[in-house]
Amino acid sequence: MTSRDGIDVHPITESEFADWTRAMNIGFLREPTLPEEIVDARRAQFTPGRTVGAFDGGRCVATFRSFAQELTVVGGAAVPADAVTNVTVAPTHRRRGLLTRMMARDLAAAKDRGDVVATLIAAEYPIYGRYGFGPATSATEWTVDVPRAGLDPRRSGPEDGGRIDLVDGEDVRKLGPELHERLRRELPGAVDRDELWWKVTTGAVRFHASFHEPFYAVYRSAGGEVEGMVAYTADDNWGDAKQPLNTVRVKWLTGVTPAAERALWHYLCSIDWVVKVRSGWRAPDDLLPHLLPDPRAAAVTTQADWLWVRILDVVRALEARTYQAAGSLVLEVADGDGLAGGRYRLEASADGTGSCVPATGSADLTLDVAELAVLWLGDESAVRLAALGRVREERAGAARQADALLRTSRRPWCPDIF
Structure with a gap:
């Protein structure tokens, strides 16, 4: 994918890995050049097609990598996830849409693969909400x-x-x-x-x-x-x-x-x-x-956001987890990238299992896909998000009902950084 300003975004080859690693180190303000044996060791993380770089005049100026991951959801089931990491843009090439291009490519591929969610640990808070990610756990x-x-x-x-x-x-x-x-x-x-x-x-x-x-x-x-x-x-x-x-x-x-x-x-x-x-x-x-x-x-x-989640398949995400009570909720999910938006009916049974299907009736709650991710692992309150204007109640009491269904007795947590 070559833009009008001549910057090419593509999955790197093994021969481009050293240049890609240098660009990543520059983006993270680390020493640019690593010993050859360290670069060779890092090649163990290289996955063809999922290690992406942006190149300007043959020099790598932005980096992006994803890898296969399993994420545990409420109830103990695991769902396939697209783990995003090593995201950098050189200080000389900011505000040119390079991250947007790399992210769009990766999320589309993850959706096609059948990943239920994408995950990342955000170095900066304001960046990833615009791609549908929400802070689903804190630390x-x-x-x-x-x-x-x-x-x-x-x-x-x-x-x-x-x-x-x-x-x-x-x-x-x-x-x-x-x-x-x-x-x-x-x-x-x-x-x-x-x-x-x-x-x-x-x-x-x-x-x-x-x-x-x-x-x-x-x-x-x-x-x-x-x-x-x-x-x-x-x-x-x-x-x-x-x-x-x-x-x-x-x-x-x-x-x-x-x-x-x-x-x-x-x-x-x-x-x-x-x-x-x-x-x-x-x-x-x-x-x-x-x-x-x-x-x-x-x-x-220190206390801060930690694992960010981007839901790619609402039905599978909501059916994978368990619920604290029986109940029904219709969610209107907005997704500007067109990956997971729509209206869905969640039916939770007394045994903790849930089913989710597309719905045509009136919505109970309207929310962005990023806010659904925040609620999905059970850490956040729909009532609180409604007070912040990030969730809209279409039916009185729907936010409180969502909390009764979704919230967990112990808070979710990701012990890892990636």
């Missing part, structure tokens, strides 16, 4: 002031009969995939992790010139089952009077039981010399603060 980071937490400094391990062991990257690659699968089957908003993810996170494959190996710890229940795992780093900071003032930073923590989460957080807060623990990105209703005797010791450091 929170806490900083724990360890001396204030109220934990017994004499503790030696979990009090439930379980144990915590330090392990290495090879152990993580063996034990981590099954543990994550257990988590994501129960967690709306979670996505799958392929073998490459585990190799990159443990340094077996290196995408960066400098890889700092983290510490890894595993929690095993009293029965010996692996129920939790954490990767973390620590700095080396000492005060003027020779006091240790070190901070642990959690890269990721997976717990499939509350006992595992409790044991791992207490472990991190018990490490000698550590006075602060940065939690990394967690669910906004994470248990962490209330796993401490003094929840105020865990202060919110």
Whole structure:
């Protein structure tokens, strides 16, 4: 696709990958040129037809990549998703419609493939709403002031009969995939992790010139089952009077039981010399603060939108998830790109299942496809969106009914960035 100003947008070839990688680094304000071995390692992410670049005079000036993903929805089912990442436009080529061209091409291909949704993690908030994406989950980071937490400094391990062991990257690659699968089957908003993810996170494959190996710890229940795992780093900071003032930073923590989460957080807060623990990105209703005797010791450091979703197939999206109550709702969905718009009747049964069909009767709610994505995983309130003018009630009480059907008891969360 060549525009009138001569900029060509096309799926790149392997021979263009190094130039594409340089353009991506420039867009993200990273060091432009990477060592050849790092570029070669990154070729493992290259998917023909789904790694796209914009070229001006033979030089790559914008980048875009998507890959196959599975997204867990409310109730535990997984739907095929088009995961969008590595989106950049060079500062010399902004406001020329390059992202719009690349996005339109990718979403049309995803629709043709049968993907139910597209997903991304937005570096900037204002960009992706115009393409039908809505912020469907959020994330929170806490900083724990360890001396204030109220934990017994004499503790030696979990009090439930379980144990915590330090392990290495090879152990993580063996034990981590099954543990994550257990988590994501129960967690709306979670996505799958392929073998490459585990190799990159443990340094077996290196995408960066400098890889700092983290510490890894595993929690095993009293029965010996692996129920939790954490990767973390620590700095080396000492005060003027020779006091240790070190901070642990959690890269990721997976717990499939509350006992595992409790044991791992207490472990991190018990490490000698550590006075602060940065939690990394967690669910906004994470248990962490209330796993401490003094929840105020865990202060919110950052809270922001996280996983953005773009619905491509309304019927399959609404039928894939489960519902909190029985009821019927007619939705008028607006989609300026013509991918998923229309009027749909959702029928939810008492057993939690739902059916969705095109409708001809009067709508109960009118909303943009981006707002439907915000409601779909159960994190947002239709009543709240109506108050903000982002959802319009066509029937009195319809927004409250939508909340009764769609909202979840625990908030959805995506543990990953991609």
